[in-house]
Amino acid sequence: MTIHPLARRAADAHLAMIDTAAPGLIEALYLVGSAAMDDFRPAISDVDFVAVGRSRPDQAELAALSEAHARLAGDPSIPALDGIYVTWDDLRAGPLAVPDGPCVKQGRLIATGCHERHPATWSMLSASAVTVRGPLCAGTLIWRDPARLETWILATIETFWRPWLKRASERRSAESEAALEAAVVERVALGMCRLHYTLATGTVPSKSDAGLYGLITFPRKWHPIVDEALRIRREPAAPSLYRSPTDRRSDLLGFVRTVLADAAATGPNGSPPT
Numbered sequence: 001m002t003i004h005p006l007a008r009r010a011a012d013a014h015l016a017m018i019d020t021a022a023p024g025l026i027e028a029l030y031l032v033g034s035a036a037m038d039d040f041r042p043a044i045s046d047v048d049f050v051a052v053g054r055s056r057p058d059q060a061e062l063a064a065l066s067e068a069h070a071r072l073a074g075d076p077s078i079p080a081l082d083g084i085y086v087t088w089d090d091l092r093a094g095p096l097a098v099p100d101g102p103c104v105k106q107g108r109l110i111a112t113g114c115h116e117r118h119p120a121t122w123s124m125l126s127a128s129a130v131t132v133r134g135p136l137c138a139g140t141l142i143w144r145d146p147a148r149l150e151t152w153i154l155a156t157i158e159t160f161w162r163p164w165l166k167r168a169s170e171r172r173s174a175e176s177e178a179a180l181e182a183a184v185v186e187r188v189a190l191g192m193c194r195l196h197y198t199l200a201t202g203t204v205p206s207k208s209d210a211g212l213y214g215l216i217t218f219p220r221k222w223h224p225i226v227d228e229a230l231r232i233r234r235e236p237a238a239p240s241l242y243r244s245p246t247d248r249r250s251d252l253l254g255f256v257r258t259v260l261a262d263a264a265a266t267g268p269n270g271s272p273p274t
Helices: 005-021 057-072 088-093 119-128 146-168 174-178 182-201 207-217 218-232 243-261
Strands: 028-032 045-052 083-089 102-105 108-113 130-133
Touching: 005 028, 005 045, 005 057, 005 130, 028 119, 045 088, 057 102, 057 108, 083 088, 083 174, 088 108, 102 218, 146 182, 146 243, 182 207, 182 218, 182 243, 207 218, 218 243
Parallel strands: 045 083
Antiparallel strands: 028 045, 028 130, 083 102, 102 108
16 A cells, blocks of 8 residues: 555654654554545545554653654644554453553643544554554454444444534534534544444445445435535535535534434444344
8 A cells, every 4th residue: 555645754754753752662653544545635634543562651751752742743744643552462452451541632642541542443453554664464463353343333323423413403502513614524424424334344444435335325315415525525625515504514414313323223244233
């Protein structure tokens, strides 16, 4: 897989700075998500990573990592980094066994957090990761449990997506106002397609592939909002397919409602969830 030049620049800058700040800490660096799935979009994509070492960073190394990531985040020529620091034992044990640890969110290091420590990250590591340093993921023992992935997705529906939909459906709420924005439309509509695809197949797709899946899977009524999300992702400068942001928001919320209603009846390989 050819990595987008900007994603590669971010990965190389990450390694160079961390090797200086905490020599020997990172033994392997893997890219996951859009940068690893040939779907990296410079204007909107983060560079998602999993950094692996023999042991967890100690307090001195965490301080050095925090300073290094702050410097990286301050460089406008480098896309934002988003990811986790794990050990080889963590990779084998899986996110349920080690739910907390060092992570990077929007370029900022969090010493102990659960950000991106979930079954979807481990699933992408197994299926589509790109190796920047270290042994190939294909030859590395990595936890993978499709049933746990399904359970986690269904839990996110109840704990995040249904509450989000309720708030976004309320007039003048922060979520309702945000749903007028193109970036939120792209994230939510393609996120719904991705969620449904993963439940149906047990595999996490790229956002663009998820959108194409949505056009094949859902009724024609919802094609405009999926096409609009793909337009925002691929050609953000092109004219909107909608007459107004309000009309677009209405379709977005209707699409989310439809996907969430259908998700409960969709499990791996099209079977009901366990």
